[in-house]
Amino acid sequence: MRLPAFTQTIRFRLTVWYSSLLLVFGVAFVVALNIAVRLDRPQVVLFDTLHVPDIEWQPVQAAPETSVGGFVPVVSPGVIVQEAEAQLQSQNLDRLQTWSLGAVLALAVASGVGGYVISGVMLRPIRDITEVASEISSTNLARRISYRGPEDELKRLADTFDSMIARLEDAFERQRRFVQDASHELRTPLAAIRATIEVAEMDPEPSPEEVREILETVKTQTERLTRLSEDLLLLTSHEGTELETEPVNLRRLAEVVMCELEPLARRRGVELQGDLPAELTALAHPDHLHRSLLNLVDNAIKYGAGGGKVIVGGRREGHQAVLWVQDFGPGIPEEALPRIFDRFFRVDRGRSRREGGSGLGLAIVAELVRAMGGDVRVQSRPGHGATFEIRLPAANEA
Template sequence: MDEGMWITDANGVVLRHNEALRAILGTDQELVGQRPLFLLRRTELHDAVLRACREGVTSKVEVSMDAPRNKTLEVHIAPLGGSLPGSAAVFRDVTERKRLERVRQDFVANVSHELRTPIAAILGYAETLRSGALSDARHAPQMVEIIHRQSERLGELVEDLLELSRLDAGERPLSPAPVSLGEVARQASEAMEPRAAGKRLSLQLRIPTDLTARADPKALEQVLLNLLDNAIKYTPEGGTVELIGERVGDRAQLSVRDTGLGIEAKHLPRLFERFYRVDRGRSREQGGTGLGLSIVRHLVHGMEGEVRVASQLGVGSTFTVVLPVG
């Protein structure tokens, strides 16, 4: 039984309980003969038990337990009923449910925020054009270009959200098999070459021709495209982006190394979180959705691999994908 239970007398003193309650409370102390206030140090639970005993009131209380237990409990309290004095309480550990609720709320808030900016720009410039600026030969093309760019950004955001949804739901099954890392890397590199050339970046590919790994080729290409896109985005003109492959023991590594802005150490542990941005203003200016690295992590884990990052502010960053050798 996952639910903890106790029964109290008319004064709120515990008369009996099940063993699941000890596990939920994280204690091995004697519970019989104790009062709720002594056991959990929460007046709201103590008061609810007394109301059930003395007034016959049924209630639900949420109890937060401090460190080191750090749990959230949902407790349903009711009078015993009939001629029996006292109360009964059922305890449920809702810590994980509360965490998921917070994740969902944060996700919805972030999505709303990310959608609001491009939509506001599109509506603002469209309204300006409707109000007469369409005939302004100097400024109208700039407004149309902004509307087009922000529409593309909306499309990218929606596509990334759908991709994450498919990955979360297990609707994108991956099929790892032995693949040539050089071939997949070459395809990704060729796709990003025009963007690199547009910033006068040197995009270099250094991978042994015989290096293989167990991977889903389409998923791996998407991982490399996302990493190369980030590297190009945040590397100043005239810099270098390298895609390097090597074998280390029974693992194959693909690293995307850049001479970009670098990232402060305090940000590294959170880089792969959804919508986490090192610099929100800079990221939006560059056109990122804030979801690319989260997709990378999902895909790499789905191929039984791991992704690492190392960075030095003002020097550059290296993102490394580690996969089983094919």
């Protein structure tokens, strides 16, 4: 036989447990009370209490009309009173037992009804969570419980659920923007390649110079697609992961990066300068820290070197090693700072595309540094350049 659905609920089970516990204690109390009362019955000795003289009472001859040749037994008045008292006590105990059992039954019913109502009130936040969760979908994450009540476990549960939904909403929104931006970024070079091919098809006999231009355009856009796909793969492969770290000398790392980017800096008329202590060491993944610093310096040369100089420096702050890159260019607008590490975000979209950037450089830096147990920050004022900082755990106490 299948039980009704309501009997499977937590509310019903809580009611049964509370009522059963109260009923057990109630029965135990009544049983103990009745046993104690019966064991503690007073011994009534009316002869001693009433001081009735110890007179020997004799049977008397009964009247003829009441008894023929018989006797009517006559007993002591004290015995009569004593028997009446014992009978009265027995009746009182029986009534006590009856009323006690009735009270226990009434208590069981009242506790069941009251427990069901109270458990319903106490479990209301859980019911609200269930209702909100059933209404949530990937396209509608705006619902919240917004529970108002005492700071108890249920309030914390409701607040935790609201926080989780807020994080999910933010994650879905970032994913939506990422898909849109990625689609747009991929569509741009593909459209350029397609347009170039269509132009070439219109000329059945292109000149060697035109062929070279077509091939150069296709090559450039293909390289851009390759770079974009590699950046996307790198970004997604380390999202939410933690990298193994080892001591890395930041000065030697900075020298390697500046040496790699020296030709680019020379073409742009930018001077690269280093300002790092010789023994500054951080716990990091060597390859990914190299990629992070390379992205920052490359970004500073291309977009922030209006002042003709880029400085790569480092310092020790407590238990952190700080690696920073400073440029003296136009800076970053204040309204753009909160989104500077977002995927595909560009302060100047047209200039970034002309430079061949994928729009993922700073996002990759932020994700890789986070995976190494650090964080990345930026400080900037329009017209005064920008400073990017990579903060990582220091490898020693020097």
